[in-house]
Amino acid sequence: MAADGEAPDNAAMDNENGNHAPPGPGQAAPVITIDGPSGSGKGTISRLVAERMGWHYLDSGALYRAVGVAAGWGDIDLADPAALVRCTFDTVVEFRDDGGELRVLVNGTDATGELRTETAGAAASAIAAIPEVREALKERQRAFRQAPGLVADGRDMGTVIFPDARAKVFLTASAEERAGRRYKQLSDKGVSVNLSGLLREILARDARDANRAVAPLRPAADAVTVDTTGLGIDEVVGRVLAVVTQAGLVPEQQ
Ligand code: DC
Numbered sequence: 001m002a003a004d005g006e007a008p009d010n011a012a013m014d015n016e017n018g019n020h021a022p023p024g025p026g027q028a029a030p031v032i033t034i035d036g037p038s039g040s041g042k043g044t045i046s047r048l049v050a051e052r053m054g055w056h057y058l059d060s061g062a063l064y065r066a067v068g069v070a071a072g073w074g075d076i077d078l079a080d081p082a083a084l085v086r087c088t089f090d091t092v093v094e095f096r097d098d099g100g101e102l103r104v105l106v107n108g109t110d111a112t113g114e115l116r117t118e119t120a121g122a123a124a125s126a127i128a129a130i131p132e133v134r135e136a137l138k139e140r141q142r143a144f145r146q147a148p149g150l151v152a153d154g155r156d157m158g159t160v161i162f163p164d165a166r167a168k169v170f171l172t173a174s175a176e177e178r179a180g181r182r183y184k185q186l187s188d189k190g191v192s193v194n195l196s197g198l199l200r201e202i203l204a205r206d207a208r209d210a211n212r213a214v215a216p217l218r219p220a221a222d223a224v225t226v227d228t229t230g231l232g233i234d235e236v237v238g239r240v241l242a243v244v245t246q247a248g249l250v251p252e253q254q
Contacts, residue, residue: 028164030149032244033157036171037206037217038121039178041228041236045171046153047102048237049244053151054252058144059095059102060154060161061124063137065115066093066106068123073107078126085132093140118201125205128155129212149249155209158220167247169240170219173228175202 032053034046043059050057067084070091076083094105103112114120127133134156141161144150152161158168173181179199186193209217219225224243228236241251 029145029147030249031145031157031162031165032149032151032167032169032249033162033165033220033223034151034153034169034171034240035155035157035159035217035219035223037155037178037202037209039182039202040171040173041181041233042153042171044233045228045236045240046151048233049240050151052237052241052251053149053244053249055149055151056144056146057102058141058150058152058154058157060137060141060152060157062095062104062115063093063140064124064128064133065120066104066111067091067127067133067137068120069106069111069114071123071127072119078123081130081132084127084130085136088127088133088136121205122201125208129208129214131214134160134214155217156215158223159218160215163220166249167244168220168223169243170223170225171228171236171240172225175199175206177229178202 067088096103183195226239
């Protein structure tokens with residue numbers, strides 16, 4: 001926030017009450033990006049932060065997962081990039097708020113549950129390494145930037161999709177903790193899983209996401225890293241909101 005007598009560092013920022021002013025006509029809506037590896041808690045935290053801000057929410061991973069699911073439905077070979085690029089253009093993804101629960105429709109079919117499977121995640125990770133797929137999804141992601149603001153979660157939200165975001169957070173947690181969280185999630189749903197298998201998958205996915213040539217997983221230079229290892233959800237939300245407040249943005253609900 002600009003000190004007295006200084007020019008504000010962002011014209012859209014402060015009104016006379018010290019609150020964040022809504023973007024004026026022609027000004028892009030403000031964005032908060034929350035990036036990080038799978039299992040870092042991005043989804044849960046981003047949704048809660050969006051709620052507290054009263055802003056829109058983008059789960060960018062769901063777009064990649066949706067293409068993965070559609071590719072599975074179409075028996076498309078994950079080793080055939082040209083077919084996957086065609087599939088990306090052909091796949092219609094809709095997000096619906098169903099009484100506070102986010103549902104995702106892929107080509108008109110509710111695929112919310114299928115999107116969360118390890119198979120969809122692995123397919124998404126393979127598909128996400130194809131530059132033309134990332135390019136094809138760029139504008140679709142940017143279209144979510146609408147007033148009063150957007151909280152966007154993913155891998156490259158702060159680095160590639162919204163480099164001008166007002167606040168950027170990079171959430172991390174140890175691979176063991178992330179595998180443990182996923183284990184609990186799946187066990188709670190009655191799915192029988194093997195913890196060491198989950199850990200192996202997480203490490204393999206991290207390596208693929210971090211080492212790919214396009215938009216590899218890494219914090220933006222101006223991102224604040226929050227390590228969530230050993231922290232509860234409320235504590236993480238508090239730390240993210242502290243970053244957001246520091247950036248001059250004011251949560252709607254305290
Ligand atoms: O966040 P997630 O687990 O739902 O993401 C699924 C996969 O999609 C992940 O392995 C990497 C990819 N992804 C990506 O490359 N860029 C994003 N912005 C979001 C997800």
